[in-house]
Amino acid sequence: MSASPEPATAPLLELRGMTRSFPGVLANDQVDLSIAPGEIHALLGENGAGKSTLVKMIYGILKPDAGEILWKGEVTEIPSPAFARDLGIAMVFQHFSLFDSLTVFENIILGMDAGEDSARLRRDIAEISARYGLPLDPDRHVYTLSVGERQRIEIIRCLLLKPALLVMDEPTSVLTPQEVDQLFETLRQLADEGMSILYISHKLAEIKALCSHATILRGGRVVDSVAVDQETPATLAAKMMGAALAAEPEPGERVPGETRLALENLTLDAADEFGIPLRNISLQVRGGEILGIAGVAGNGQDELLKAISGETRATPGAVRIDGNDCGHLGPNDRRMLGLATIPEERLGHGAVPGIDLTGNGLLTAFRRLKLATRGFIHWGASGRFADSVVERFRVKASGNRAPADSLSGGNLQKFIVGREICQDPELLVVSQPTWGVDAGAARTIHDALRALAARGTAVLVISQDLDELMRISHRIAAICAGSVSATYRVGDVSAEQIGLLMAGTAELDGVEAVHAA
Amino acid sequence: MLLKLIRRPSPSRAMVWLSPLIALALTLLSGVILFAFMGVDPAGALYAFFVEPLTSRYGWGELAVKATPLVLIAVALSIGFRAGVWNIGAEGQLILGAICGGGIALLFHDIEGFWILPLMILCGIAGGMAWAAIPAFLRTRFNANEILVSLMLTYVAGLFLSYLVHGPWRDTDGFNFPESRVFNASATLPTILSGTRLHLGAVMALAVVVAGWVLIARTLIGFQVKVIGEAPAAGRYAGFSVRRVIWFSLLLGGGAAGLAGLIEVAGPIGQLQPSISPGYGFTAIIVAFVGRLHPLGVLFAGLLMALSYLGGESAQITLNLPLAVTGVFQGMLLFFLLACDVLIHYRIRPASASAVKPS
Incomplete structure (x- = not known):
């Protein structure tokens, strides 16, 4: 490809002409990629660009239709994940495979070959976790751990294999900003010690901060392979999306309106053992403003949306739309009061497949x-x-x-x-408005939400994407373990401070909380 | 060798409607092989089974008589099946309909009146609904599986009918046969085609086909049924009540089955007997699926299944074949249909030897 400088050393892994099709789509078309030892290499692309297909072929989950894999300079076929692990390829998936009811140690030993010496394994775990800044108590049960801690288990599992290449699939989508910083330090340390890392992401700032090289995929093809320090987030974005998008406008001034939605001490038990109970949630959203609620997945976002939409009923007085107590009303009665809701799950919840x-x-x-x-x-x-x-x-x-x-x-x-x-609607509540959609559609949706607020509608956006919330909201709060923090003006708080709120801090010191725009 | 089913990305829509025809062809082919093994001339057997019953006006009348309860029940069941409510106990609801409607006939046995038949129809429907209300209540209140509850209630209903005709409702002038008195003219469905047993129930079945079609295509409840069946979470988001759809589906199926039961005893049978149905309530499940859960499809599937009943009788008479051939044909048809449906939605691949760890 174009401006790719030759790596000084022989590549650890080289892919040549990798091609894989699925019925109706060519997911990977002649993809080349090369990773040097000790290199943190980004695989960049939008959803559907073919990143997952490529790493599944590297990890032996999918068979390529054409192309060859060179491992340490030799043509190698990788028929299964077990074979990939034996070669020295380890992978941390986006979705963890952990047993909630077992301890950290039990989860790790389950993934090992039989006959592993458990005392020695314990020592190894302690050593790795101390050395790489991955603090973890081996006797804690997994269900008591945060998502970030669970990810550490998966990383330690991989490191125990002493891999030469670590593949990480969108590792930060479930982390708070603080946890992301911590993870990056670990990854840099690993790279310094000579491990190669293939880092899959579509977040440009992270790639700028972490990676030295990036291979950019679009529509299943490599559009460019670049040295990251020669690029800006804007040039990376342009290559990833194919066309530069105009910058999004600032949230802008708003006409403060009447309070449309008021939650007062909304408390709800979990619907089932996998649900999150809501605890004393109080907030107001006024006409003309966008209130953002940040949070790591699985902290009660879905439950909150359902309590507002009427899919679950609330106690009297807990949910008011335009002053009307509607805790007992079903979704359609609430819609008649001017409410519209958009759930996170598109197929099966927001729409019937x-x-x-x-x-x-x-x-x-x-x-x-x-x-x-x-x-x-x-x-x-x-x-x-x-x-x-x-x-x-x-x-x-x-x-x-x-x-x-x-x-x-x-x-x-x-x-x-x-x-x-x-x-x-006079009130719109939306969860994850742009999750998994391409940049063009995300832009359309953001513009529509802004236009709606400008017309006087109250908008509540629940999202895991902090960048998105910082761009479109006027005020912001965070949800953690079923509780919602105090709310702040977006201009008054930094991403790190919101990270504290996402991790469970109820109020920030030294920043004025605002209950209305 | 292990086989693996892989979902097809876009199942052919044409095949969805062709699969009943393919299943029928495969059933006939298997029938030929079956008859050959039994030492019967396959051509003659197929003729006796599928053609001979329709060589007379009476035969066509019989076809409609048998199809009537099947179509009535299957139209209603197919609406429930669309919602994912598996009412397997239509046979029991049919029996309760016969008992409740027939009870009216026995109660007013000595009275003539135009109102007796409508009252019987209403009571028949109510009886079937009441029987279906039990699984509906248990499902919505305790989340009890409606497949098991409705199926088991079928046997309770059968024994209840048996008790009645052996005991309190037995005809005292009936030479000790376990049968009720024969219903009088006011309590019998009029015949609508001379020289046949074709009765008013067939018209009702056609009306139910049209009503079912309207319900599915035009009404909000029909839409709700479809949404809840496809995506319950989306249904709740839309404000539809899953509970209400369960009640609706079961009461609709129960009411239709009850009506079918009443039609049987007030029509072709004319009295209560220990056995009033050759399994119409179960066969209607096959009819619903062969008819692709669509009222018009159900109408054709009902006629086909009715023919299998007539064919079985005809084959028994002319070729001395056991009546069980009917059941075999019905079973094969359902088997091949389900197999075709699986192949429409999935392709078969040999599973790879190395087990792949799920990610």
Whole structure:
């Protein structure tokens, strides 16, 4: 490729012309990549660019259709993950495979070969965790650990194998900013000791901070292979997305409006053993403002959204929309009060996979837009509503008869967001508005949320993406273990301070909390 | 060798409708092989089974008589199946409908009146609904599996009917046969085609097909059923009540089965007997799936299954084949249909020898 300087030493791993197709998609097309010993190499690309397919071939989970893998200069076939581990390739997945009810030590020894000396393993774990700044108590049960601590188990598991190459798949999406810093230090130390690291991400700032080289994938092809210090986040973004996006506008001034949503001591038991109980959540959202709630996944975001949407009922007085107590009302009665909600999960929650766009438009709009009256559906009007959403939000679909699961993630998300916004809500609550969607769709959605707030709608955005919240919100708070922190003006707090809130700090010292915009 | 099923990214929509026809062809092919092994001329056997019953006007009437309860029940069951509510106990609901509706006929045995038949119909429907309300209550209140509860209640219903006709409702002038008195004219469904047993129930079944179609295609509850069946979480998000859909599905299926039971005893049978159905309630499950859970498909599938009943009788008479051939044909049809459906949605691959650790 272009400006790639030759690495000084022979590469540890070299991929040549890796190609892999799935029915209907060419996921990897002639991908070349080369990693030197001790190098932290970024694999950069948007969702769907083919990053996962490539690393699955490196780790022996997928077989390439064509291409060859050179390990330490020799052509090697990697038929299975076990073989990859024997070679010296270890991988930390985005989703952990840990048993919650077992201790850290038990989880680690389960992944080892039989006959491992447990006393020696204990010593090894203690040594690795001390040496690489991965503090972990081997006798804690996994369910008591934070996501960041669980990730440490996976890293230690990998390091016990003394790998030559460590592959990390989007490791920071579940971490607070502080935990990210800690992880980076560990990774740098490992690289200094000669381990190569393949770091998969789409977060440009992280790649700038951590990696020396980056291979950029787009649409399954390598678009460039670059030395990171020659690039800026903007040039990396342009290569990753193919076209430079105009900078997003500042949140801007707003007209302070009436309080639309008021939560007061919202407390809810967990629905099942995997749920998170909500504890004493109080907050207000006013017309015209965007309130962001940051938080690491699994801290009660879904439960909070359902308590507001009416999918779970709350105690009297805990949820008020425009002053109306609606804790006992179901979703459609709340919609009639002006509420619209967008859940995190697109397929199966926000939309029904096998039903067409017309039906999925009807799903939440039938009452507010009178698309069904006296128990009968007006399909003509419903189809026109779906068409209007498709047109206004530039959803790429074959028409209103296209089933929801035939759309790409970004297009379906645009449709769902559009469906709610086209109902002219006075209050919108949205969870993970741009999770897993491409940059263009994310931009469309952000613009739509801004425009909605500018028109006077109160908007509550729950997101794991702190950058997103810092860009679009006026005020920000964090959710941790079912409790929501105090809220702050976005300009008053740093990412690190929000990281403290995400880790469970209820209030920040020295920053003025604001209860309304 | 181990085989692995791999989901197809986009199952063919045409095949979804072709699969019943493929299953039918495979059933016929297997039938030919089966008859050959039994030493029966396959062509003659197939003729006796599938053609001979339809060579007379009476035969066509019988076809409609057998199809009526199947279609009635299957239309309603298919709506429940769309919602993921597995009412397997339509046979028991049918029996309760026959008992409740037939009870009215026996209660007013000495009275003539235009109102008796409508009252029987209402009570038949109510009886089937009441029987289906038990699994609905247990499912919504205690999360008890409706498949088991509704299925087991079928045997309770059968024994209850048996008790009634052996005991309190036995015809005192009936030479000690376990049968009720024969219903009088006011309590019997009128025949609508001379020279056959075709009765008013067939018209009701057609009306139910149309009503089922309207319900699925036009009404909000039909839409709710589909949403809840496909994605319950999306249903709750839309504000639909899962509980309500469970009740609706079971009561609809129970009501239709109860009506079918009443139609049987007030139509072709004309009295209560220990056995009033050759398993219509179970066969209707096959009909619903062969008909692709769509009312129009159910109508054709119901006629096909009715033919298998007639064919079995005809083969028994002309070829001396056991009546169980009917059950074998019905079973094969369902088996091949399910197999076709699996292959529409999945492709088969030999599983690789090295076990891959799930990530």
